[in-house]
Amino acid sequence: MENLLLWVFLVALGFFFGRLAESRHYRSIVRREKEWLHLPTTTSKHPIGDAGDMPPIARSRLAHGSVVVSIDYFKRMLAALRSLVGGAVQSHETLLDRARREAILRLKESCPDADQIINLRLETSSISNGSESSIGSVEVIAYGTALYFERKQ
Amino acid sequence: MNYQPSLPEHNDNVSHQHPLREFLFLLAGLAACALAVFWALGLAVDVVADHVSPEIETQINRAVSLRLVAKESFAPRQEAMLQALTDELKQCAGVSQPIQIHMRQATEANAAALPGGHVIVHSGLLDKVASRNGLAFVLAHELAHFKHRDHLRALGRNVLLIALSAALSGAHSDVTQLLVPVNLAGYAQYSQQREEAADREALRTVACLFGHAGGATEFLEAMRATEDRSSTPAHYFASHPRTELRITALNSAIRDLRLPVKPAQPLDKGQ
Numbered sequence: 001m002e003n004l005l006l007w008v009f010l011v012a013l014g015f016f017f018g019r020l021a022e023s024r025h026y027r028s029i030v031r032r033e034k035e036w037l038h039l040p041t042t043t044s045k046h047p048i049g050d051a052g053d054m055p056p057i058a059r060s061r062l063a064h065g066s067v068v069v070s071i072d073y074f075k076r077m078l079a080a081l082r083s084l085v086g087g088a089v090q091s092h093e094t095l096l097d098r099a100r101r102e103a104i105l106r107l108k109e110s111c112p113d114a115d116q117i118i119n120l121r122l123e124t125s126s127i128s129n130g131s132e133s134s135i136g137s138v139e140v141i142a143y144g145t146a147l148y149f150e151r152k153q
Numbered sequence: 154m155n156y157q158p159s160l161p162e163h164n165d166n167v168s169h170q171h172p173l174r175e176f177l178f179l180l181a182g183l184a185a186c187a188l189a190v191f192w193a194l195g196l197a198v199d200v201v202a203d204h205v206s207p208e209i210e211t212q213i214n215r216a217v218s219l220r221l222v223a224k225e226s227f228a229p230r231q232e233a234m235l236q237a238l239t240d241e242l243k244q245c246a247g248v249s250q251p252i253q254i255h256m257r258q259a260t261e262a263n264a265a266a267l268p269g270g271h272v273i274v275h276s277g278l279l280d281k282v283a284s285r286n287g288l289a290f291v292l293a294h295e296l297a298h299f300k301h302r303d304h305l306r307a308l309g310r311n312v313l314l315i316a317l318s319a320a321l322s323g324a325h326s327d328v329t330q331l332l333v334p335v336n337l338a339g340y341a342q343y344s345q346q347r348e349e350a351a352d353r354e355a356l357r358t359v360a361c362l363f364g365h366a367g368g369a370t371e372f373l374e375a376m377r378a379t380e381d382r383s384s385t386p387a388h389y390f391a392s393h394p395r396t397e398l399r400i401t402a403l404n405s406a407i408r409d410l411r412l413p414v415k416p417a418q419p420l421d422k423g424q
Contacts (some may be wrong), residue, residue, distance in 0.1 A: 015173070037158045048156040078172060081179040090168040090175060095164045 014073030021072075022094060029101050034130060041117040047147055055149040063117060063146040065106025068127065069099045070137035072129045096124065096138060103142035114146035191336045193312065195343060198309030202302045210305060211250075217308060218269030228276065230403050232256045234421070235274055238285070239292050245361035246296040247353070262376065266295040268304040281375040284417035285370025289359050297354035303347050310340055344392045350400055356406055366407045368417030 040048050047054060071079075071092070077093040100122055108117065120142065127137045205213075226232045235254045243252065251379050252270045259275040266272050272295045282288045298304065314336055377396045393399075407414065 033160055037160065040156050040158060042156075074172070074176070078176050078179070081176070081183060084183065085179065088168065090170065091172055093167040114403065 010073045011083055012055060012074075014075065014077075019072050020071030022098065025098050025102070028152070029098065029105065032109075033101065034107050036105060039108050039114065039117065041104070041120055041144070043120050045119050047118055055152070057147050058150040059113070060145050061146045061148075062143065063107050063111045063140060063142040065103045065108070066141040067099050067102045067106060068137050068139045069095055071095060093103055096140070099138055099140040100117075101122070102140070103140040107144060109143045111146040112131065113148065115146045115149045116147045118147060120144035164384075187317070188339050189337055191317065191339050194313050195339075196399060198306060198313065202305040202309060205302070205305060207250075210302065213305065213308070214268040214270075217304075217347045218267060218271065222266055226256060227258055228256050231276075231279065235288075235292070239272065239296070242289060242293050242296055242358055242362055246293055246300060246358045248296050248299050250299065252299070262372075264291050264295055266298040266304070267313065268308075270299065278372075282372050283372055283420060284368040285420045286359060286363055286417035287371030287419055289362060290355050290369045291372050293355035293358035293362075294351050296358065297351035298347075300346065300354065301350060303351070306347065307344070310343065314340060328366055341391060345394045349399070349402060353406055356403060356412070357409075360410070360412050363415075363418075364413070365415040366412040367415045369407070370400050370403050371417065373403070 042048055075091040075095065079089050082089050082091070084120070103122065104120070107120075111117070121144065122140060122142050124138060124140050127139055207215050232254055235256065237254055239254055243249070252272060254274060256276060258272050260277040261275055262277040262281040263275045264272060264278055272292070274292075278291065279288075282291070293345050315337065356366060356369055361368055373396050377400065380396055394402075
């Protein structure tokens with residue numbers, strides 16, 4: 001009986017704070033994505049734009065941004081229930097979506113003066129909380145090459 | 154190639170269904186499945202319990218019963234009085250196996266039937282009953298558990314609970330935490346049914362012995378006077394039905410069976 005009450009409490013706690021954290025995070029992501037829209041970012045290995053119009057590249061450097069987000073108790077339970085019957089694990093979709101977008105934003109924020117980010121890559125890894133069967137949190141790392149053009153004097 | 158910075162119009166990477174809906178849907182479905190499995194296997198246990206031969210029942214009881222240490226009784230006269238009353242009840246109760254009464258010094262008014270023909274009676278019980286009939290009802294209730302083979306049924310269901318939770322915890326421990334309480338609620342519901350059946354049987358037994366049903370509800374009424382009336386959800390997990398409901402059920406059974414109610418005999422507590 002106590003176990004059940006504790007479980008209901010944890011699920012309610014996870015649901016309430018998880019939703020709160022998620023909606024705050026999404027608001028922040030949407031705002032910052034607009035802010036950083038001016039920085040061209042591509043998965044291509046070559047700079048964007050016509051070679052003739054482009055100023056020479058002064059320097060380049062490796063840029064990266066990574067984020068670790070944890071799953072809440074409600075999402076964990078929902079995923080556990082889902083794992084019994086199969087199907088899309090919707091509870092993890094928003095978690096990973098936020099992580100990917102946050103990692104790219106952090107990458108951009110790490111090189112505010114760059115003119116372009118090229119060769120953008122994303123990698124995801126799970127950090128399990130001791131037990132092998134459950135995913136505690138996920139890390140998403142975004143990395144790419146930041147290009148700095150020569151400034152006209 | 155022209156680069157046009159833009160944000161996606163909508164997010165297609167996430168589902169927009171409310172997660173609570175999915176959660177409740179899955180939870181209700183799985184809880185219903187777990188209860189159905191437990192219920193169906195429980196019925197199988199009942200069938201087995203009804204058909205087990207007395208020899209096998211004795212063997213099972215011997216395997217699971219506690220080794221009660223024979224020690225000097227602290228109230229030998231009271232114990233002898235309880236034993237005599239139990240022996241008188243046995244024929245009416247339809248119990249042929251030997252039943253042994255063990256008194257324990259405890260203030261909580263309670264009695265319990267243990268596999269192997271042992272009945273534990275707390276000394277506090279004698280403070281709650283004033284009549285022979287009231288005491289006989291409590292003892293007859295415990296005898297009914299032996300007659301109904303409730304120990305076998307409870308044992309079978311507990312084995313089921315453990316097996317089911319072990320099977321589930323192998324798959325996912327988080328889900329076990331969730332489905333075991335659901336099955337415990339199912340088990341409590343079943344246990345309450347068995348208690349009701351034992352109450353009805355006890356009523357028949359005392360009516361057979363004394364020729365009337367007077368004093369049958371005495372103990373339960375004394376318990377009702379002291380118990381906490383607040384209604385909590387914990388009731389759904391309790392092994393016994395609420396005292397209030399047990400008394401009502403007994404009174405309506407007395408009416409239905411047209412049992413005469415006469416004054417109860419005072420109890421010689423042997424003190």
